[in-house]
Amino acid sequence: MSSFTSVIVDCDSTNWGMLISKYPETNVLEDIFSAVIALSGGAKLANKKFLEVETDKTALDFAKSLEIFLRKKLEENVNYEEPASSQYSGAISLSICAFNKYSKQYPNSSGSIIIINLAQNLSNEHSTLMNLFFAAKHSSLVVNSVSLNGNVPILQQASDITGGTNVVLDNIKKLAQTILSECLIVSKTSLFSHPQQDIDYRAVCHCHNKLLSIGWIVTPNLLSQNLNVGKNYSLNNPGYSNAANLVFLLYATQTSIELVKSWLRKLDDRCQCSVHLFFIPEKTYTLTERLKDDKSVWDKICTIKSLPVNWFPSEQSSLISMDLPQLPPQLFINGDWNFLFQCAKALKQLVDQFNRLPNFYSKGKWSLRILEIMKKQIESTPKKALDSTKNEFRNISDVVLIDRWIDPLTPMLRQSTFGGVCDELFGIDSRGIIKIPAEESSDDKPDKSKKEEFEEIQLNDQVYEQLQDLSVGGVALKLREIVDELKGEELQRKSLDSVAQYKNFIAKLPNVVVKRKSTGIFMRLAGVVQQRESDDFYRGLLRCEQEIMRNPQHDKIHPFIENSLIEMREINSILRLIILQSLISNGLKSSVLQTYTKLIVQVNEFFEIFLR
Known part of the structure; x- marks a missing residue:
């Protein structure tokens, strides 16, 4: 049975410079390729080069020619302005294509990719590489990797996905031996056994190059390969689908319901798919009844369930959010206290991840109410045993809840x-x-x-x-x-x-x-x-703020606010000044409020304005 091996070497000049400064006497490249051809006397150089290379028509010394080629590429890629980003995805894609072509010519052949890596950061290619590793597995290609500059989680994942070997070397002199014993033979028959390691499948933050404990990002290709997700649609762009199941992930809002109705009405009658609705974080009786009002839509729905996802991460490592834009108006204007219960459930979901119950502090009636609801939930449900997965939130000792309404003034400044x-x-x-x-x-x-x-x-x-x-x-x-x-x-x-x-x-x-x-x-x-x-309007905003703070007057119209409204300046900045004047003065005189209202309506053509 024939075999196929592709060797991919990191050619970043900065990484090689650091390596050679540590081991100046080591012939790294020659050791690599000597190891590759040692187990196969009939090794051949690919006839079609993946990159444009000038080659001699005479007999070719395999190891020496590749060494010269790589040295040339290293010299060409020297860049003193900014560090080079990794470019593994292109090389791995070419390797997979070459193996697929090779396997057609030689059926039942085996294949492997050997990655000699010096980089520490592959986050710029994370999503692409994950897709390629699953493609390699689909093609029965084994990915082996040898890292010379510390462990790289995604290469560890690649070896786990494809059944290959991942080795981290602290001594480059062992490189040739490692390639011979670990990468050029089937991993199950490896001459040297390495201790079993837990594979960390957390995604890498593109900004900080750190592993994320929350908020894993799944690409459409991964969904397709692992969960048989055929296609992703937007609610704003209905389309025809011949899939067996159509799944909607929705916010529990009236807007989402109307979009779903519009989507399902436009769905082709030929489509025999089952429709499933998942509301984040939970469904409500009111929204379900609104769906029932339209019989043509309701008859197409097979499932309506809740998906209890309460926290959404951002790419800023210190910030997570419930992402509930409808919470302030529902709580302030409509007095919908169900949102307090939802906040309590979300907080309990977070607290369940802690090693122990933290100390809770609250400021404001709503925060106090949330803590009371959450404590009742904790008392009524047994605490689950935590798994062994590391979590950066486990050591939190204090949780502080503050009502936004405790200080309505600061956001206006x-x-x-x-x-x-x-x-x-x-x-x-x-x-x-x-x-x-x-x-x-x-x-x-x-x-x-x-x-x-x-x-x-x-x-x-x-x-x-x-x-x-x-x-x-x-x-x-x-x-x-x-x-x-x-x-x-x-x-x-x-x-x-x-x-x-x-x-x-x-x-x-x-x-x-x-x-x-x-x-x-x-x-x-x-x-x-x-x-x-330095803009006159911006400086005027600051002066107006200071004047209102120093001398609050509830019965006088501020000249700057009046002139800015007449000149049709940026409306949100002016509204903040009006709110600031009202808060500082403990309310505005009715005549002042009416004057501001008339100016806003007349100049900005607002037909309705709600002031509470």
């Missing part, structure tokens, strides 16, 4: 820190990203004929962590300190005169490059923020 001003001006989303107009961050003159473009800036960054709590005026001084640090490191590089010093510098180089790039980005962002703050 404009923030003064750099991070707060960025949120006020541009809006920081759940991923920690802001979007600024490209014309503001560029020195080029804006082209009005083109569609407005935006630049995304990622705030989950080591430089931003030093800037976010500073005042806007103090950001420039801090950035100057960071620039001086970078200049000092550059001068230090020029004075290096030993291998050990170069080794330490190379180890710090990727972080220095990222820091230099981030500093440039936030210098531009600070300039945009200062430009926005």
Whole structure:
């Protein structure tokens, strides 16, 4: 029986530089390929190269030619501006395609992929690699990996999925021996046995390169391969489906119900699929009755159930949310106390993950009520035994609940820190990203004929962590300190005169490059923020806030608010000032409120306004 082996080597110049600085006397590449051909006297070089390579027509020395080729590629890929991202996905795709072609020519052949990895971070390819590893398993390809720079979880997962071997080496001199004994033979007959390790299938956060204990992200391809999910649809775009089952994941809102009705009405009568509705976090009697009102829709539904998912993670490691946009209006305006029960259930779901019951503190009547409901739930249900999976929330000792209504004033004031001003001006989303107009961050003159473009800036960054709590005026001084640090490191590089010093510098180089790039980005962002703050309207907002705070008057119309409404300025900022004046003054005089209302309705063409 013939066999197929593809060797994929990490060719990042920075990683190889760090490796060679540790082991300058080791012929790494020659050892790799000597090991590959040692067990097969009939090894052949692929006739069709995956990359464009100039080859000689004369007899080819297999190991030496590949060594020369890899050295050439390493030299070509040297990049001093920013660290190179991993590019395994393309190589693995080509390997799978080559094996499929090979297996057609040689039926019943076996295949394997050997990955020689030096990278520590493969998060930029995480989703793509997972799909490829399942594709490799489908093609009966075994993925073996040897990591020379610490354990990489996704390569560990690849070996587990495909039945291969994952080895982490702390001594490169053992590389050839490891390839011979672990990667070139069936793992079950391995000459050396490694202790069984628990495979960590948590996803990697793209921002922090850390494993996530919550919020695993499943791609459509993984759903298709593991759960037979044929296709994903949007509620806003109904489509024809010939699948046996159609599953809807819905928020428990009236809007979701109307979208489902519209979707099912447009569903082709030829479709004989079973329709299943799952409400997050739970279904309600009212929504179920609304579905029953439309018989043509109700007859198509087979299942209506609850999916008790209460917490949703964000890409910011310190933030999770119940993501209930309908909670404030339902609780404040409609007085729907069922949401307090839902909050109590969500809190209990979180507390059940703790090793022990924490101390609870509350401020406000709603927080107190939530704790009372939750404690009754804890008393009525036995505590389940926790599994052995590590959880970063297990060691929490105190939980504090605060009613938002305890302090309604603070959200009305404009923030003064750099991070707060960025949120006020541009809006920081759940991923920690802001979007600024490209014309503001560029020195080029804006082209009005083109569609407005935006630049995304990622705030989950080591430089931003030093800037976010500073005042806007103090950001420039801090950035100057960071620039001086970078200049000092550059001068230090020029004075290096030993291998050990170069080794330490190379180890710090990727972080220095990222820091230099981030500093440039936030210098531009600070300039945009200062430009926005110098606007007359923005400065007027700050002055108006200060005047209202110093001298609250419930019976007088503030001139700035009146003029801003007449000039049709940004309405949300003006409404915040009106609310601030009302809160500070303990209510507005009826004549003042009526004047503000008339201006808002007349100028902004609001036909209805609700003030509570």
